[in-house]
Amino acid sequence: MIERRSVRNAQNRVLALEFVGDLGATAFALVLAYALRFKTFLVNYGNADPHQQIEPYFPLLVIAIGFFMCTFAYLGMYSNRRILHIHRNVTSIVKGSTFWLFLFLSLSLAIKFEPQVSRVFVAFSYLSVIATLVMWRWLLHKMLLKSPWLPELQQRVVILGSNETAIEIAAAVNQDEHLPYFINGYVGEPSPAIEDSIHIENLGPESSLDSIFENSDTDILIVTEQNVTNERMVKIASLCEKHHVEFKITPSSFQVFLSGLQLQNVSGVPILGIEELPINRFINRILKRWVDIMGALIGLVASTPIMLVLGLLTKRENSGPVFFHQERVGERGRTFKMIKLRSMKAGAESEDHLNQSTLREDPRVLRIGRTMRQWNLDELPQFWNVLKGDMSLVGPRPERLFHVEKLVDEIPHYGVRHIVKPGLTGWAQINGLRGDTDLIERIQYDIFYIENWSYWMDFYILMMTFFKKKNAY
Secondary structure, rough: OHHHHHHHHHHHHHHHHHHHHHHHHHHHHHHHHHHHOOHHHHHOOOOOOOOEEEEHHHHHHHHHHHHHHHHHHHHOOHHHHHOHHHHHHHHHHHHHHHHHHHHHHHHHHHHHOOOOOOHHHHHHHHHHHHHHHHHHHHHHHHHHHHHOOOHHHHHEEEEEEOOOOHHHHHHHOOOOOOOOOOEEEEEOOOOHHHHHHHHOOEEEOOHHHHHHHHOOOOOOOEEOOOOOOOOHHHHHHHHHOOOOOOOEOOOOOOOOOOEEEEEEOOOOOOEEEEEHHHHHHHHHHHHHHHHHHHHHHHHHHHHHHHHHHHHHHHHHHHHOOEEEEEEEEEEEHOEEEEEEEEOEEEEEEEEHHOOOOOOOOOOOOOOOHHHHOOOOOHHHHHHHHHOOOEEEEOOOOOOOHHHHHHHHHHHHHHHHHHHHOEEEEHHHOOOOOOOOOOOHHHHHHHHHHOOOOOOHHHHHHHHHHOOOOOOOO
């Protein structure tokens, strides 16, 4: 089984390569368009200046490159789900370039550019960007298909059902020359027909789906069975959520209405699935990570004197270490060591299993610790966790492993909060849902944040963290 960390690393390397390659290809295409317009016989057509130099065009070229890259990112080209989907990426290249062309032509009617931009150059730019990017992406795709990274870039599919639709999907995936998916097997009653015709193995009955996800590397579950009851569908979807598996169904088996479902395809076969959330899009992850790094560096420098004073006061009140290390669950269920300023008596963590959160008037909390907790000062060392990449400045608060293992089976949709990095602060915290408060409501706030994330929302949460102290104890 491929390690999920190695999969994520391979995907991130390829996405970074795609972004840098697109950036270079776009710049090359615009320079090529300039050369064709002003340095070949085409300069004789129209009113082009044969002595036109490229230097005055540089600011406009930089803006154009930036606009192209932002448009491509907005269209989802830097998503790990689309690495091997060459046709969808080519479509996005054409869409993004066409949007740029019409936007520029519209602006040129309202704004006088300096220097004046040749419309023939703009037309050449449009065509050269499409041609250059398509050629680059096609070559990259061919290289990836032959690279040792291919198994880590493919999305691994499990099919629930052994009917004709299951055979159709599996056959389409196996025949897809672009190899974006790999069939792990099917779940349900053993079927000689499906095993003989497309040679995939039976992974077990539906009742063992939980253990199948636990012991196999699965990215997507496709439900092909007919007449699936709502109760059964919800149970299957909950298992997918728990194990971070994408849940998809064939339209004919669609029995319930879920917002956010869009018609997609797997190797040409129509299915219904949930599109990627904005917070997980490649460009947004890059920008959010950049903000995290800058914020963590500033936070560490600014908070070091405060942590020194608080550390001395803590040692004075109760002997023991200044810092408190504890294993918490992060993105995709990975564990990490979270750092806090110790706000309780030494050894108080031995009683953590008794309650999910710190109780009000907890006798273990020090006097200085209560002040630290009220103002979130005990969280200051977590800027180091943010800098390391274990956490983000904003996100759902991380929990201990034994609490997660218990809560994931007790609270509906609890696992959703682990599709993003945990945060130093979060939407639930600034709304007073911390400490000994309603866990279900807290999870609802975490899910709301994940579904509605934006840069402005992160900024608002960071600002409100300093003023919202309800249930901080």
